[in-house]
Amino acid sequence: MSSTPSGLRGRDFRLLLIATMLTASNFWPLLSVLPLWAASGGTGHGGVGSVTGVMMAATVAGQLAIPWLLRRVGLRILFAVGAVFMGLPTFLYPVTTDLSWVLSISAVRGIGFGLFVVAGTALASQLVPNDQRGRALGLYGSAVGIPHLLLLPLGVWYAQTFGYAAVFITSAVVALLAAPVMAAVSGPATPTPSDDEPSTDPWPLRQYVTPTLVLLVTACAMGGITAFLALALGEGNVAPIALFAVAAGVIVGRWGHGVWADRGSGTQLALPALTISALGMGGFALAAVWDAGAAATAITAGVLYGLGFGAVQNDTIMTMLRRAGPRGNGSASTVWNVGFDSGTGLGAVVIGFIAAGMGIPGAYATMGGVMALMILVLLTGSLVAAYRRGRVPATPPEATTKPPVEGADHR
Numbered sequence: 001m002s003s004t005p006s007g008l009r010g011r012d013f014r015l016l017l018i019a020t021m022l023t024a025s026n027f028w029p030l031l032s033v034l035p036l037w038a039a040s041g042g043t044g045h046g047g048v049g050s051v052t053g054v055m056m057a058a059t060v061a062g063q064l065a066i067p068w069l070l071r072r073v074g075l076r077i078l079f080a081v082g083a084v085f086m087g088l089p090t091f092l093y094p095v096t097t098d099l100s101w102v103l104s105i106s107a108v109r110g111i112g113f114g115l116f117v118v119a120g121t122a123l124a125s126q127l128v129p130n131d132q133r134g135r136a137l138g139l140y141g142s143a144v145g146i147p148h149l150l151l152l153p154l155g156v157w158y159a160q161t162f163g164y165a166a167v168f169i170t171s172a173v174v175a176l177l178a179a180p181v182m183a184a185v186s187g188p189a190t191p192t193p194s195d196d197e198p199s200t201d202p203w204p205l206r207q208y209v210t211p212t213l214v215l216l217v218t219a220c221a222m223g224g225i226t227a228f229l230a231l232a233l234g235e236g237n238v239a240p241i242a243l244f245a246v247a248a249g250v251i252v253g254r255w256g257h258g259v260w261a262d263r264g265s266g267t268q269l270a271l272p273a274l275t276i277s278a279l280g281m282g283g284f285a286l287a288a289v290w291d292a293g294a295a296a297t298a299i300t301a302g303v304l305y306g307l308g309f310g311a312v313q314n315d316t317i318m319t320m321l322r323r324a325g326p327r328g329n330g331s332a333s334t335v336w337n338v339g340f341d342s343g344t345g346l347g348a349v350v351i352g353f354i355a356a357g358m359g360i361p362g363a364y365a366t367m368g369g370v371m372a373l374m375i376l377v378l379l380t381g382s383l384v385a386a387y388r389r390g391r392v393p394a395t396p397p398e399a400t401t402k403p404p405v406e407g408a409d410h411r
Helices: 011-040 046-062 066-070 075-090 098-126 128-163 164-183 207-234 238-265 268-286 294-324 325-391
Strands: none
Touching: 011 046, 011 075, 011 098, 011 128, 011 164, 011 207, 046 066, 046 164, 046 207, 046 325, 066 075, 066 098, 066 325, 075 098, 075 164, 075 268, 098 128, 098 325, 128 164, 128 294, 164 294, 207 238, 207 268, 207 294, 207 325, 238 268, 268 294, 268 325, 294 325
């Protein structure tokens, strides 16, 4: 049975944020550490990129089964199971750097990650009233983003200072702590629309195409950044600081967009947000070849990319939730997370293989070009839509050519 949403300050929503931060604290440090762990065993760029790619492929595969699972178990159970699937296998990474071993463990963790993010996103939108949804999704994004902010760059430093095993054991423990926290949540497990609500297609895929493409392209860049930025910029503090800038930008971008949307300003910020992210990606390509200005350029690029990607995340999920309607929260969350995670994994793999032939700077520049192409597609679509609206006559032609029918109702 569902309960009335308690709002941003409610106990259930606060517990969701805590459980989210704990589980995300398993994901983010390993996203940057695992490529280094694989590379330390002699794996090349293509294999390094496949670590993130395999995990994200497993994530997407697990997410596609979620609509079926939701008919049998609630969102809270899916969240808790996802946290356990992420935590327990992490203890096994230190056994060997062999690529097949690392990929196998990452695949299991990917399934858990898929359960966690879909359930978390859906719960964030259901535990608050509709007029707080933008800020709720922004805060949920911050709960994912704060570990990103701190642990994505610190994970590399922690591994270099205390060893890889320390990172793996710590990450495993914090994820397992999320399960009992989620068990204490008592709010709605699944949406319960009233009988008089209009029926909504649970998989209105055509309504999701544009926001999914925008999210997919921007997430592809993120996959390449997290997997290869440390390798592109070399040893030292530049890569950790740049990754910190990315994470900080994502948090600010998501929260800023949420406040903007809840004030009734709409959610149509995808085009400018994608443009800012593309500029950031170009900056990373420049930083990877410009030794003298690498630090300043990489940090500036991190801020730009992060701000744009954060706004893209909130804009696309709010657009999907609005189009899906109350009965489509689960499908909207699933499609959004599939787009995010498949983009992250695909980006790591594709940029890895491009880097094998062109180098990391060339791969980053190529990704920036793909993002620019997407901007042109969106801009062209907006102009065509505006032109068509301008071509629609204000009144039907027959209204001015046919005389009124005597006795007709002209309301």
